Amino acid sequence: MRILVIEDDAVLLDGLKVGLGLAGFSADTVSTLTDALAAIESDSFDAIVLDRMLPDGSGLDLLRTMRAARNRTPVLLLTAKDEVTDRIDGLDAGADDYLGKPFDLDEVAARLRAITRRAEGRAAPKLTWAGMTLDPASMEVLHNGEIKGLSRREFAVLLALMESPAMIHSKQMLETRLYGWQEEIESNTIEVHIHKLRHKLGAASIETVRGVGYRMGKP
Secondary structure (H helix, E strand, O other): OEEEEEOOOHHHHHHHHHHHHHOOOEEEEEOOHHHHHHHHHHOOOOEEEEEOEEOOEEHHHHHHHHHHOOOOOOEEEEEOOOOHHHHHHHHHHOOOEEEEOOOOHHHHHHHHHHHHHHHOOOOOOOEEEOOEEEEOOOOEEEEOOEEEOOOHHHHHHHHHHHHOOOOOEOHHHHHHHHOOOOOOOOOOHHHHHHHHHHHHHOHHHEEEEOOOEEEEOOO
């Protein structure tokens, strides 16, 4: 999943980017409200990690602006303030969840999985399709009773496809899910990941819709 992290502490921002990357997320990072607003207006994200206190204003103002514009992107609010009234203010401003500092990176990842799952209208933590079970928490794929070893980006491609198995995903859509702003994308990288997934899961596991993109093979 592609995440926008808005945090002004450079060390914490770098830690979130690295930690979320290891958990299977692609994280873009900004440190001010101005840059955050520009990113949100120009791009789309599966979720946002938002620090409440930023150098040019409050994260709650950004939240209210987003919700007033009918932007429904799930938001996890981070803050050093952890009083009950602070949590209430954050949730009432439009946050989907709230986490006080200091926090555990594994918990951040778990909360992001939870709020994105709810946004998709999906209750079950695991995804299933045609003899496959995908677990975003453990980054494991069970195929016909056998655990398949996938790279982080192979897993990310499969996750994107299985979230909407009947939908055709263009190459650009998949690249957006896998890579952040500053990452270089090779011209055939999606094709390579699809080829490797088919080798591991079977040729019919992923269907190519010529000239359009990819979707999960029919069960």
